[in-house]
Amino acid sequence: xxxxxxxxxxxxxxxxxxxxxxxxxxxxxxxxxxxxxxxxxxxxxxxxxxxxxxxxxxxxxxxxxxxxxxxxxxxxxxxxxxxxxxxxxxxxxxxxxxxxxxxxxxxxxxxxxxxxxxxxxxxxxxxxxxxxxxxxxxxxxxxxxxxxxxxxxxxxxxxxxxxxxxxxxxxxxxx
Amino acid sequence: xxxxxxxxxxxxxxxxxxxxxxxxxxxxxxxxxxxxxxxxxxxxxxxxxxxxxxxxxxxxxxxxxxxxxxxxxxxxxxxxxxxxxxxxxxxxxxxxxxxxxxxxxxxxxxxxxxxxxxxxxxxxxxxxxxxxxxxxxxxxxxxxxxxxxxxxxxxxxxxxxxxxxxxxxxxxxxxxxxxxxxxxxxxxxxxxxxxxxxxxxxxxxxxxxxxxxxxxxxxxxxxxxxxxxxxxxxxxxxxxxxxxxxxxxxxxxxxxxxxxxxxxxxxxxxxxxxxxxxxxxxxxxxxxxxxxxxxxxxxxxxxxxxxxxxxxxxxxxxxxxxxxxxxxxxxxxxxxxxxxxxxxxxxxxxxxxxxxxxxxxxxxxxxxxxxxxxxxxxxxxxxxxxxxxxxxxxxxxxxxxxxxxxxxxxxxxxxxxxxxxxxxxxxxxxxxxxxxxxxxxxxxxxxxxxxxxxxxxxxxxxxxxxxxxxxxxxxxxxxxxxxxxxxxxxxxxxxxxx
Numbered sequence: 001x002x003x004x005x006x007x008x009x010x011x012x013x014x015x016x017x018x019x020x021x022x023x024x025x026x027x028x029x030x031x032x033x034x035x036x037x038x039x040x041x042x043x044x045x046x047x048x049x050x051x052x053x054x055x056x057x058x059x060x061x062x063x064x065x066x067x068x069x070x071x072x073x074x075x076x077x078x079x080x081x082x083x084x085x086x087x088x089x090x091x092x093x094x095x096x097x098x099x100x101x102x103x104x105x106x107x108x109x110x111x112x113x114x115x116x117x118x119x120x121x122x123x124x125x126x127x128x129x130x131x132x133x134x135x136x137x138x139x140x141x142x143x144x145x146x147x148x149x150x151x152x153x154x155x156x157x158x159x160x161x162x163x164x165x166x167x168x169x170x171x172x173x174x175x
Numbered sequence: 176x177x178x179x180x181x182x183x184x185x186x187x188x189x190x191x192x193x194x195x196x197x198x199x200x201x202x203x204x205x206x207x208x209x210x211x212x213x214x215x216x217x218x219x220x221x222x223x224x225x226x227x228x229x230x231x232x233x234x235x236x237x238x239x240x241x242x243x244x245x246x247x248x249x250x251x252x253x254x255x256x257x258x259x260x261x262x263x264x265x266x267x268x269x270x271x272x273x274x275x276x277x278x279x280x281x282x283x284x285x286x287x288x289x290x291x292x293x294x295x296x297x298x299x300x301x302x303x304x305x306x307x308x309x310x311x312x313x314x315x316x317x318x319x320x321x322x323x324x325x326x327x328x329x330x331x332x333x334x335x336x337x338x339x340x341x342x343x344x345x346x347x348x349x350x351x352x353x354x355x356x357x358x359x360x361x362x363x364x365x366x367x368x369x370x371x372x373x374x375x376x377x378x379x380x381x382x383x384x385x386x387x388x389x390x391x392x393x394x395x396x397x398x399x400x401x402x403x404x405x406x407x408x409x410x411x412x413x414x415x416x417x418x419x420x421x422x423x424x425x426x427x428x429x430x431x432x433x434x435x436x437x438x439x440x441x442x443x444x445x446x447x448x449x450x451x452x453x454x455x456x457x458x459x460x461x462x463x464x465x466x467x468x469x470x471x472x473x474x475x476x477x478x479x480x481x482x483x484x485x486x487x488x489x490x491x492x493x494x495x496x497x498x499x500x501x502x503x504x505x506x507x508x509x510x511x512x513x514x515x516x517x518x519x520x521x522x523x524x525x526x527x528x529x530x531x532x533x534x535x536x537x538x539x540x541x542x543x544x545x546x547x548x549x550x551x552x553x554x555x556x557x558x559x560x561x562x563x564x565x566x567x568x569x570x571x572x573x574x575x576x577x578x579x580x581x582x583x584x585x586x587x588x589x590x591x592x593x594x595x596x597x598x599x600x601x602x603x604x605x606x607x608x609x610x611x612x613x614x615x616x617x618x619x620x621x622x623x624x625x626x627x628x629x630x631x632x633x634x635x636x637x638x639x640x641x642x643x644x645x646x647x648x649x650x651x652x653x654x655x656x657x658x659x660x661x662x663x664x665x666x667x668x669x670x671x672x673x
Binding site: 029031034035038039048053054055056057060061062063064066067068070071072074075078079080081082100102110113114117118120121124125130133135138140141142145147149152155156159160163164167171173174175 | 224227239338340341343344347348351354358360361363364365366367368389392393562563564565567568569571572573575576579580583586587588593595596599603604605606621622625626629630633634
């Protein structure tokens with residue numbers, strides 16, 4: 001256990017070091033500009049792929065493309081409004097762009113969690129055993145939270161097995 | 176109506192229904208009591224369970240979660256000055272001060288009684304108003320239905336986030352997602368990219384687990400909150416409410432219940448608006464204004480009765496027209512539709528026995544909430560302090576198991592993860608997720624009515640302004656948009672002045 005603790009301590013120390021570096025690093029994102037451009041482009045892409053993705057019959061009065069086309073046009077109009085409003089404020093009114101500060105440490109932490117989620121998914125998929133992925137998930141999150149209480153490990157691991165039992169025998173989900 | 180009551184009671188009074196009701200109430204109260212866990216998250220996590228149930232037990236379970244969620248949020252608001260759910264914030268104003276005066280149990284009891292009253296009142300309103308509204312809704316044609324969908328989507332897009340435009344874009348995304356799979360009218364594949372699993376479209380539960388549940392995990396874990404310390408000795412008072420206090424509770428409870436119902440019927444508004452509005456009304460009308468903010472029984476009663484009175488009212492537009500009053504009931508719509516229950520007059524006529532069983536069941540759900548609240552308050556209070564380290568992996572495991580169980584394959588779990596990433600990115604852009612949910616729920620109905628209306632008119636869009644109902648809904652939509660723009664402008668002007 002002593003060895004394990006020191007291994008955990010080393011891991012936490014490494015994380016602290018990285019966190020210290022990233023804690024004060026912030027990136028300003030021009031969110032309105034990004035939103036406008038992103039959804040305008042998305043609208044264009046969807047409209048471009050529509051003929052390949054939505055087959056229609058010549059006899060249809062109103063075919064399957066009508067509704068998604070209408071949606072994309074509406075989305076592009078509103079994205080355009082966001083974009084024009086932001087550009088008008090910036091160039092004509094000389095106001096600064098609307099930005100959102102993103103802290104790199106927070107984003108790295110979120111990426112760590114995403115990694116735990118994706119690894120859990122991969123383990124479940126490769127082994128075809130939910131319970132193994134669930135155990136990994138418990139351990140991953142407890143390590144992420146720097147948890148040292150044995151009781152927490154025991155509670156979550158038992159719960160992982162209980163959830164598997166509930167779905168396997170209660171809902172007949174074979175995984 | 177009366178001809179359905181007998182068969183409805185026969186359907187309702189089964190051990191299975193009452194067990195699911197109680198389980199739902201218990202789970203809902205526990206979830207809502209934990210700050211950071213929401214009722215919508217709870218409904219999403221347990222939605223896959225209802226896929227294997229018939230309509231009545233499934234709906235009883237979800238309604239149990241929904242109603243008890245309204246009360247459960249008050250537990251942590253009173254005990255630790257942190258609302259378990261956003262709508263319990265108004266309860267906190269007087270609940271916690273009363274608790275600090277050594278009357279924790281009394282505060283919890285007032286909240287419980289007011290919640291139960293509001294819930295039962297709302298259920299009765301649903302029972303009596305639902306069939307009447309459904310009869311009006313039966314007169315709507317395809318063009319009118321499209322306008323109703325547009326009205327619901329516009330309001331929810333407008334109130335869900337800081338920007339109405341972003342809300343509309345989010346609604347478009349939701350509607351587009353609903354287009355994935357077979358065309359509802361021609362059965363041609365759309366946006367399947369050659370992936371056979373997409374032919375049947377994306378299941379709502381799978382997408383929502385990613386959009387609402389897993390993304391919450393990401394957000395929660397980004398900022399770890401400290402442990403919530405609860406002194407359980409605080410609940411050791413006798414919980415006695417005096418005769419005078421009961422008398423003072425009556426007026427705000429009744430008035431707030433009416434306000435809650437009125438607010439709940441309007442799509443897009445919700446329990447938070449109802450509870451704050453009722454709290455302000457109760458304060459304005461009280462003879463003891465000075466007590467508000469310092470442990471007023473009227474304040475707790477007003478806020479709690481209003482937020483639970485919303486529960487039945489939100490179901491009125493849902494069951495009659497398919498327009499969900501809020502995000503949580505939007506999810507319930509899929510539980511209904513999976514059992515072949517489509518909103519509209521037919522629900523109250525051809526499937527009246529099932530529908531009345533559900534509506535009467537809602538009254539019992541509130542009564543069971545009262546019972547469980549009376550006996551299990553101490554337990555609900557204890558879960559407030561469950562550490563995040565334990566909760567987070569448990570919720571993730573539920574998400575994965577829930578997503579897998581829908582179609583029993585890991586492809587769906589992958590889709591859930593993709594939706595979580597999308598939701599996370601959208602959050603960075605301040606895009607609200609609720610309009611996406613509503614777009615997904617209403618997508619099929621909106622498109623089908625849009626296309627049918629145009630087919631009837633041979634492609635002439637004038638059909639959308641051809642009837643009185645269409646004009647009424649267009650006017651309502653325009654008025655709602657104008658009101659929303661006005662309030663946003665006021666808000667931004669206020670911020671500039673500050």
